[in-house]
Amino acid sequence: DSGVTQTPKHLITATGQRVTLRCSPRSGDLSVYWYQQSLDQGLQFLIQYYNGEERAKGNILERFSAQQFPDLHSELNLSSLELGDSALYFCASSVVGGFGSPLHFGNGTRLTVT
């Protein structure tokens, strides 16, 4: 058990809808990362937060947004969903979020857009 909790485990929704994915990092970890994993794109980095502030941005669409709250949990909001957004979304956390920090991953949220 990595100590990173993601909810829900599965999500099925229709195109055009909006969903929110939630992540609780390991106790003591200040940095949260979001990744998208699909069969054709592999593991794609979306965004990183450190202690409530955005630290790095990857291939995150404008329809997607995220935030990290004062209690350090994070939410990833996906809107105007398209079929191609169907994927596994992972949250990971690390203590400091800098060079050399290993990440601890949650078990992911599987999003299916129909």
Added chain:
Amino acid sequence: AQSVTQLDSHVSVSEGTPVLLRCNYSSSYSPSLFWYVQHPNKGLQLLLKYTSAATLVKGINGFEAEFKKSETSFHLTKPSAHMSDAAEYFCVVSDEGGGSQGNLIFGKGTKLSVKP
């Protein structure tokens, strides 16, 4: 810029035989390197980490990796494969710039199959 290449997308071994998963990296400085494993429908789990101490790094479940600077390689090995080792393995290099990849650059993964 940092990058990582996993040389095989799929490796198949028989149970009890050695495992070799190959990884090459490029980096303009002394990198931190990692191997992660992902079992089906699970998150990624850290197997081992290299951070410029010993060049031979021992990880969990009997895996180890050797950092070879002259060859820019960080291959993952295990003397004897178990059925439970069947999974996807990711080689990862730490990105000092923390830019568009965040802090870590992931390889495309190697799927390991273990035959009975």
